[in-house]
Amino acid sequence: AMIEPESSRSRPEGAYDVFLSFRGEDTRKTFTDHLYTALVQAGIHTFRDDDELPRGEEISHHLLRTIQESKISIVVFSKGYASSRWCLNELVEILKCKNRKTGQIVLPIFYDIDPSYVRKQNGSFAEAFVKHEERFEEKLVKEWRKALEDAGNLSGWSLNNMANG
Numbered sequence: 001a002m003i004e005p006e007s008s009r010s011r012p013e014g015a016y017d018v019f020l021s022f023r024g025e026d027t028r029k030t031f032t033d034h035l036y037t038a039l040v041q042a043g044i045h046t047f048r049d050d051d052e053l054p055r056g057e058e059i060s061h062h063l064l065r066t067i068q069e070s071k072i073s074i075v076v077f078s079k080g081y082a083s084s085r086w087c088l089n090e091l092v093e094i095l096k097c098k099n100r101k102t103g104q105i106v107l108p109i110f111y112d113i114d115p116s117y118v119r120k121q122n123g124s125f126a127e128a129f130v131k132h133e134e135r136f137e138e139k140l141v142k143e144w145r146k147a148l149e150d151a152g153n154l155s156g157w158s159l160n161n162m163a164n165g
Contacts, residue, residue, distance in 0.1 A: 015069035020048040021090045026078035031111055035074070036154040066081060067093045072105040075151060077118050082128035085136070095147050108156030119152025 018039055020030045032048065039046040047066050067073065073094040079085050097104040110118065117123045125148065132141050 015045075015071075016047040017044045017064060017071050018046040018148070019067050019070035019073045019094070020076065021047060021073060021079045021087060021094060022048070022076035023078050023084050023087055026042055026048075026080045027111055032076055033041060035076070035109075048112060051111050060087075063090070064093055068097055070097075070104065073097070074107045074109060075156075076109045076111050077113055077115075077151070078111045079113055079124040080128075081113075081118075082121065082125040082144075082148065083131070088147065090141055091147045091151060095150055106151070106154055108151055110158040115152050115156070115158060117152075118148050121148055 006057060020032060020036060022028070024032075027033075036046055036048050046068065049063065067090065075094065094104070094106055098106045108115075108118075113123075117125050121129050129141065129145070134146065
């Protein structure tokens, strides 16, 4: 009998190599588009959510499964990232996967934003959380803050100090 390589056994068919988490309004037409194209051209099976329609209240099971089945998550932190509860919910799930035994790799990219803003929720992130605290329950907001703090501590790429990003 043919023996399958380990990598294909551990991931379901159709699973992605990379899951891209980003704030569409901030980076979809610019940086994220270039990144996605480069990954695909390199033969990397990459998921990005092209659904710009407002989503239902909950993060969909399909999206959760896509995150869980990806080997790597690339999180593009931009000024508006924290204002999207979708992004924050994705991030919570991404970090859960990172901490599981499967050990998903998480690569943060700080796009025109200082990593400390993500870690400490300063600047535009602070403004976003003022609104979240009015609208969402404390437990959820705490979970989002913790996810940002953990993600901000991961080593990643900061694109505001690199020539041409």
